[in-house]
Structure formats: C-alpha cells, structure tokens
Amino acid sequence: MSSNQYDAPTGDVVDDDYKSRTGQSAIPVQGDGAAIESTEYDNGGDSDEQLAKDDNEAIDESNILDERTRGATKKAGTYTEPSDEEGIDDLTAGGDDGTSSGRQ
Numbered sequence: 001m002s003s004n005q006y007d008a009p010t011g012d013v014v015d016d017d018y019k020s021r022t023g024q025s026a027i028p029v030q031g032d033g034a035a036i037e038s039t040e041y042d043n044g045g046d047s048d049e050q051l052a053k054d055d056n057e058a059i060d061e062s063n064i065l066d067e068r069t070r071g072a073t074k075k076a077g078t079y080t081e082p083s084d085e086e087g088i089d090d091l092t093a094g095g096d097d098g099t100s101s102g103r104q
Helices: 048-058 088-092
Strands: none
Touching: none
C-alpha cells in the first residue's frame, strides 16, 4: 500500500457547482448555519402523545373493513382435492407400470 503524502487533497475544498450560471434563474440555497424553521414537533415531537396523535390523523377509518376478505369466497364444490389414484390409470394403460427396463 502506498504511503504517499499526496493521496488526499489538502487545503480548502470549494465546490460552487450549486450556484447558478450567468443567465439562468437563481435558485436560493440556504447555508448550513441558517436557523431551522420551527415546527409542531419542537416541543415533544418524539413523545408517545405526539406519535398517537400522528397515528390517529394518518389512519382513514372509513377504509377499514369489518370482514377479512370482503366476502369473496369460492362457491361450494368448485374445488376438490385430487385423489391418490388420479392420473395413475393413464400411465399403466400403455403397459408402463413405472419399473425400469433393466429390472425384469
């Protein structure tokens, strides 16, 4: 591994790519040191009370179903389990009983 002293840049790094170019409309950029606007969460936004309030505001109770499947069910008799013998008759009809040809 190289221990070259020039591996990392030195000095002040200036990146003004975010600034508008001449002739373009300016987009205001807020500095890192600017004060943050106050919100409703300034005092106790991480409290259980505030979280419960947020949950109550977010849940649309008119969209909650009483039933689990909205009443959609299969009609009686439309689904039947296959039997253990189903499909076996088709294999044995041609003389193939499932044993290998080497075993006689």
